[in-house]
Amino acid sequence: GNSVTQMEGPVTLSEEAFLTINCTYTATGYPSLFWYVQYPGEGLQLLLKATKADDKGSNKGFEATYRKETTSFHLEKGSVQVSDSAVYFCALSDRQGAQKLVFGQGTRLTINP
Amino acid sequence: EAGVAQSPRYKIIEKRQSVAFWCNPISGHATLYWYQQILGQGPKLLIQFQNNGVVDDSQLPKDRFSAERLKGVDSTLKIQPAKLEDSAVYLCASSLVAANTGELFFGEGSRLTVL
Numbered sequence: 249g250n251s252v253t254q255m256e257g258p259v260t261l262s263e264e265a266f267l268t269i270n271c272t273y274t275a276t277g278y279p280s281l282f283w284y285v286q287y288p289g290e291g292l293q294l295l296l297k298a299t300k301a302d303d304k305g306s307n308k309g310f311e312a313t314y315r316k317e318t319t320s321f322h323l324e325k326g327s328v329q330v331s332d333s334a335v336y337f338c339a340l341s342d343r344q345g346a347q348k349l350v351f352g353q354g355t356r357l358t359i360n361p
Numbered sequence: 362e363a364g365v366a367q368s369p370r371y372k373i374i375e376k377r378q379s380v381a382f383w384c385n386p387i388s389g390h391a392t393l394y395w396y397q398q399i400l401g402q403g404p405k406l407l408i409q410f411q412n413n414g415v416v417d418d419s420q421l422p423k424d425r426f427s428a429e430r431l432k433g434v435d436s437t438l439k440i441q442p443a444k445l446e447d448s449a450v451y452l453c454a455s456s457l458v459a460a461n462t463g464e465l466f467f468g469e470g471s472r473l474t475v476l
Contacts, residue, residue: 351403
């Protein structure tokens with residue numbers, strides 16, 4: 249079945265550091281890929297998405313590129329801020345059947361000033 | 362625009378008791394989802410509704426979990442009887458279109474502790 253694997257957390261960085269959170273997936277066909285973020289005390293919210301190979305999703309300085317050849321969708325940001333501290337979830341959705349979202353286990357990110 | 366509303370936010374019960382969670386999706390969203398998020402894991406889909414019909418309930422433990430969405434708006438998720446392993450956050454989400462193209466809007470969740 250479909251699955252998503254994220255890098256182990258927690259991740260702790262200093263402000264203005266470069267961020268990479270790795271995400272790889274297993275799926276039949278050509279899924280859509282997503283990054284969701286959960287800030288402290290809030291519900292999950294969509295950060296960015298890509299619906300086909302080589303698409304780049306971007307939002308709030310974060311980027312991720314849909315790499316079909318490596319089945320990856322790594323999240324990157326060039327200069328993180330304290331306000332980026334949150335839990336980040338990679339997810340996929342297939343294009344058949346119920347088209348449900350399958351999430352990775354989440355990566356907790358803490359940014360120190 | 363009001364977001365997805367869930368209640369209660371927290372619930373503590375003893376095993377073998379029952380519990381119910383309520384969700385009010387964003388107005389106009391035809392698709393409603395219930396996810397279970399166990400500590401340290403990503404959310405897992407329990408059930409998906411399209412209007413008031415069930416699209417996918419393949420991962421719902423039907424011997425103890427039930428859900429309904431009367432009139433295609435609000436939804437209730439019930440657990441009876443609860444087990445220790447049901448301790449989790451229960452997330453409700455809604456969307457305008459299918460998950461693979463659209464955005465899911467999540468509520469803040471209902472945290473269940475089973476003692």
